[in-house]
Amino acid sequence: MTDKTRTLCSYIVLILTAVISVFPLIWMVIAATNSSVDVIAGKLTPGFKFIENYQNLLANQDIYRGLFNSFKYSIVQTVVSIVICSLAGYGFEVYHDKYKDALMGVILMSMMIPFVSMMVPLFRMFSAVNLLNTTIGFILPSLSTPFLIMLFRSSARSFPMEMIEAARIDGLGEFQIFVKMFVPTMKSTYAAAITVTFMNAWNNYIWPKVIMQDSSSQTMPMMISNLTSGYFTDYGMLMLAVFITTLPTAVLFLFMQKNFREGLTGSVKG
Amino acid sequence: MKKKIVSILLSVTMAGMLLAGCGSSAAPQAQAPAEGGDAPAAESAPADAAEADAAADAAADTGAAAGGDNTLTVWAWDQNFNIYSINEAAKIYQRENPDFKLEVEEVSWDDLQTKLGTILGAGNYDQLPDIMLMQDFAFRKYAMQYPDMFTDITNSGIDFSQFAAGKLSASTVDGKNLGIPFDNGAEIACYRSDLLEEAGYTVDDLTNISWTDFNRIGEDVLKKTGYSLFSTQAGSADIIMQMMQSAGASIWNDDGTPNIANNATLKTCMETYKMLFDSGVMATANSWDEYIATFTSGKTLGTINGCWILASVQSAEDQSGKWSMTNMPSLAGVNGATNYSNQGGSSWFITSNCKNVELASDFFAKTFAGSVELYETILPTAGALSTWTPAGDSDVYAQPSEFFGGQAIFKDITDYASKVPQWDMGVYYTEANTALATAVTNVVNGGNIDEELQTAEDTVNFDMGN
Amino acid sequence: MNSKRSGMGLNARRNFEGWLFLVPAVVLIVCMSLIPAVMAFVTSFTTGTGANTQWGGLSNYMRILKDKVFLQSIKNCFFYLIIQVPIMLVLALILASMLNNPKLKCKGILRTCIFLPCATSLVAYAIIFRTLFATDGLINLVLTSIGILNAPYNFLAHPLSAKIVIIIALIWRWTGYNMVFYLSGLQNIDYSVYEAARIDGASPFQIFTKITIPLLKPTILLTAIMSTNGTLQLFDESVNLTNGGPANASITMSHYIYNQTFQGVPKFGYTSAMSFLILFMVAVLAFIQMKVGDKRD
Structure with missing residues (x-):
């Protein structure tokens, strides 16, 4: 196979995959312009109900507040998570010993229990320390995740120890090495981590719904849940709402993926 | 230097986060703001x-x-x-x-x-x-x-x-x-009167009838028009429960234990369900949205459900004036059977x-x-x-509905509601409903009704035992 | 780690600083996950419903053995795990290595498109998947018109096909997600390594198995553990696509646990016991995966 045919094959496979991947999103956009009856009838052509759906949605849910809340919580959660977990992932790998490896195992286990079973104990704890109904209580359980720690731990493995040693000889402190060398080098890992953390934070909904007693703290996923719970569901309006909810993560990824550049770091370990 | 700014920003936030992290873990009580909650009650929260x-x-x-x-x-x-x-x-x-x-x-x-x-x-x-x-x-x-x-x-x-x-x-x-x-939630049956007419029937033919007669008419309508009379959501036992209530028959004994395996009325319900399914008079949909679509987009010519289904029926605005409403069919050969139920x-x-x-x-x-x-x-x-x-008694209830061709549907529903038999749903309603849904699915796929009901009773008994 | 020993004092200090890096994350996990988990573990030894509970010893764990629906859900989850996870991870690897070609144009758009499924709202994608696989849906239309099927097949109404629909949905939704981690892992490999290998006459397949996979090993391990965990705790697809049906043929463990906790009469002890069984199963699998994949060179 020549280089050209290989590239052509890649194009065909990738474009096909991309089309299959995007199809539901396009359908969502089309559905947002149709009436409820047409949406569930499977109509695939755009309609004229977009403005009506939009007005209905505004009348039904305070989506601007929902978007504001969602952005507020997701951004805070993403920033804090990334900082805490990249520090930990780096620490677990660069200073690894058998204790830290064992601790990593324990941390991994903490994600293996369905959250449903932890809700009642967690609720008791939060109530005991008066964190119910608070922003901190909202985001605290999902700040530190084994997944992110492990992601940064595995990316730190490809970070050359020689660079660290050299920096130490230059007199850089351990924390400075992390900030000045690891963070800029691991741009692509950070890009991936930011996207998925934002996405998870954006969709995070059941715990906040349980502890927040305040309708002004509703986020977009909560509002979508509200839209589907009535005797009558307006699917056109619903599709508009889910489309709006999907957009931020998609746009964020589009910006973040620019950091995936081939071999920028110029370094392979091993 | 973009990189420098980024790293400075990062280190600042990081330092802040470290402090916040320690703070919140060491003494969370100290900084818990009481945002909009009823603080006085929360303070005295014992575990x-x-x-x-x-x-x-x-x-x-x-x-x-x-x-x-x-x-x-x-x-x-x-x-x-x-x-x-x-x-x-x-x-x-x-x-x-x-x-x-x-x-x-x-x-x-x-x-x-x-x-x-x-x-x-x-x-x-x-x-x-x-x-x-x-x-x-x-x-x-x-x-x-x-x-x-x-x-x-x-x-x-x-x-x-x-x-x-x-x-x-x-x-x-x-x-x-x-x-x-x-x-x-009084049970209503809504039909497209224009399509019924095509097959030579009116809504009166479907009023105060039994499921057996309903099925007979339904088969004829299906043959002539290609439409099923109504639909249900597959994997749900709601219609079974509605049939049970229409006869005032409970799935619970007086002591609260399940009365499923040897319940003659329940068996009749299952047989009725299978009859309607096999004849095609009742269509099934895999999900709620598909179920709604069956009657709003003309796959079936009617629906039988609690009266709140009206909102979905009426969402098909182009069908205004073509619908009519009546009561549900009753179980044939069952003592106390009525044409009224609730969902x-x-x-x-x-x-x-x-x-x-x-x-x-x-x-x-x-x-x-x-x-x-x-x-x-x-x-x-x-x-x-x-x-x-x-x-x-209010006049508003007697208002004719344009969508239903001038029928005073709310008055009729109020009348149906007054005739719904009293019914005990029981503590374990959800569990029983789920178990019966499984039974119904297996029965239409060829399972034996007695065996499936026995399995359902075992499942409910298991759920009730701790 | 090949750090040179330059005096115990410095090493001890460095070790201490190493622990400092972990403190915020570890403290949070201990408070937010481990302590509630221990409390849930204690609960798993109590029996009863709602507020009326008493000590029950191991009876909840014995009860699991007699719970036909839960045993069915275990089978379902392992079916999903064994079929879906390998297909998805291999696909993700292939897509990622294709996208890592610097000669490719429009990479940004392609990457974003392939990533999109996991960001797509569950509500919307559940509706569209059900519509596609409905009796009068697109899939049936295609299959009958090219003659594979004689009559439309109700995919969601049959036990095996319902499970396969879930697997297809899972692959569709998560392949792009996993691809992102491979992509970001590949960025840490110098592209000149590939060029050199190609000049040496290595075939694309050899490059893939000899260079890409070994260098991505930590990332592959990560995605394998996460996918195992995600599949054994699968909830969304079971609830939204099939509602566990037909007759519990596609129900997952988490779905059943959720139903038993919040839909039916609550049995917190029993549901905690089932949750710990999930923990046990995932932990064993993750342990094996770590043993195989978490070695440092």
């Missing part, structure tokens, strides 16, 4: 469930005694129906009590179950709202497991005798009234955490249990049908 009950009771007592706060919090779902209705009620009540305020938190029913389940499981009754809406089928579960979560309002001045008896039983335990009945519906409850029980019960006494005007307002706009009998 122990038993203590919490006592505290919640105490809180309720003091709250009622103080009576200074005129704001009530509500959990409810459905902006266009429940939330709209209680807000209209608040408007009416505010005329006499201008200080009165309702704060509604919208919680979908599934989320409400999760939220309520967590709060009750943790014993934090102080996190309950003053008022909450609850599906009738779930009431007994909560009343049996957490009797302390409700306030007994039997002697609160609300006249319960004015509510339909069948509906009232869904919010009473041992003669104690724990809730205020709200919407009506869905919910009631309002005052929780034991209510700060001002007097105010809350007065609110209900003057609105949902005392205002014809309220029901006159919410019927045309939201289609919220009352179970409060005085409202049924």
Whole structure:
């Protein structure tokens, strides 16, 4: 196979995959312009109900507040998570010993229990320390995740120890090495981590719904849940709402993926 | 230098986060802001469930005694129906009590179950709202497991005798009234009269008939027009439950044990279901949206469900004037069989955490249990049908519906509702419904009815044993 | 680690600083996950419903053995795990290595498109998948018109096909997600390594198995553990696509646990016991995966 045919094959496979991947999103956009009856009838052509759906949605849910809340919580959660977990992932790998490896195992286990079973104990704890109904209580359980720690731990493995040693000889402190060398080098890992953390934070909904007693703290996923719970569901309006909810993560990824550049770091370990 | 700025920013946030991380883990109490919650109650939150009950009771007592706060919090779902209705009620009540305020938190029913389940499981009754809406089928579960979560309002001045008896039983335990009945779920059957005519039938032919006759007509209609008469959602036993209630037959023995395996009426229901499925008179849909589409996009020419299905039927605006409504078919050869049943519906409850029980019960006494005007307002706009009998005499209920070709559907539904047999849904309704759904699925795929019912009973017994 | 020993004092200090990096994350996990988990573990030894509970010893764990629905859900989850996870991870690897070609144009758009499924709202994608696989849906239309099927097949109404629909949905939704981690892992490999290998006459397949996979090993391990965990705790697809049906043929463990906790009469002890069984199963699998994949060179 020549280089050209290989590239052509890649194009065909990738474009096909991309089309299959995007199809539901396009359908969502089309559905947002149709009436409820047409949406569930499977109509695939755009309609004229977009403005009506939009007005209905505004009348039904305070989506601007929902978007504001969602952005507020997701951004805070993403920033804090990334900082805490990249520090930990780096620490677990660069200073690894058998204790830290064992601790990593324990941390991994903490994600293996369905959250449903932890809700009642967690609720008791939060109530005991008066964190119910608070922003901190909202985001605290999902700040530190084994997944992110492990992601940064595995990316730190490809970070050359020689660079660290050299920096130490230059007199850089351990924390400075992390900030000045690891963070800029691991741009692509950070890009991936930011996207998925934002996405998870954006969709995070059941715990906040349980502890927040305040309708002004509703986020977009909560509002979508509200839209589907009535005797009558307006699917056109619903599709508009889910489309709006999907957009931020998609746009964020589009910006973040620019950091995936081939071999920028110029370094392979091993 | 972009990189430099980024790294400086990062290190600053990181330092901040380190501090915050340590702070929140070491002394979270110190910085917990009480955002919009009812702080006085939260402060005395004991972890122990038993203590919490006592505290919640105490809180309720003091709250009622103080009576200074005129704001009530509500959990409810459905902006266009429940939330709209209680807000209209608040408007009416505010005329006499201008200080009165309702704060509604919208919680979908599934989320409400999760939220309520967590709060009750943790014993934090102080996190309950003053008022909450609850599906009738779930009431007994909560009343049996957490009797302390409700306030007994039997002697609160609300006249319960004015509510339909069948509906009232869904919010009473041992003669104690724990809730205020709200919407009506009387069973209706809607058909496209234009399509029926094509096959040579009218809606009168489908009124007051048995399922057997229904099936016979249905087969003829299917042959002539290609339409099934109605549809159900596959993997749901709701239609079985509706048939059971139409004959007043329970799936529970008097002692609360399941009466499934050797229940002749239930067996008739299963046979009826299989007959309708095999003949194609009843179509099945895999999900709720597909189910709605069967009749709004013309795959079936009708639907049989609780009267709240009207909102979905009427969403097919282009079919206005082509529909008609009647009662459901009855079980053939069953004692006490009627053409009336119920599906869905919910009631309002005052929780034991209510700060001002007097105010809350007065609110209900003057609105949902005392205002014809309220029901006159919410019927045309939201289609919220009352179970409060005085409202049924209102002129608004006699208004003809254009969509249904001038039929006074609300009057008819009110009439159906009064004929629905009383029925005990039981504590383990959800479990039984799930088990029967499995049985029904297996039966239409060729399973033996007796064996499947036995399996269903075993499953329910297993769920009931701890 | 090949750090040179330059005095115990410095090493001890460095070790201390190493622990400092972990403190915020570890403290949070201990408070937010481990302590509640221990409390749930204690609960798993109590029996009863709602607020009426008593000590029950191991009876909840014995009960699991007799719970036909839960045993069915275990089978379902392992079916999903064994079929879906390998297909998805291999696909993700292939897509990622294709996208890592610097000669490719429009990479940004392609990457974003392939990532999109996991960001797509569950509500919307559940509706569209059900519509596609409905009796009168697109899939049936295609299959009958090219003659594979004689009559339309109700995919969601049959036990095996319902499970396969879930697997297809899972692959569709999560392949792009996993691809992102491979992509970001590949960025840490110098592209000149590939060029050199190609000049040496290595075939694309050899490059893939000899260079890409070994260098991505830590990332592959990560995604394998996460996918195992995600599949055994699968909830969304079971609830939204099939509602566990037909007759529990596609129900997952988490779905059943959720139903038993919040839909039916609550049995916190029993549901905690089932949750710990999930923990046990995932932990064993993750342990094996770590043993195989978490070695440092």
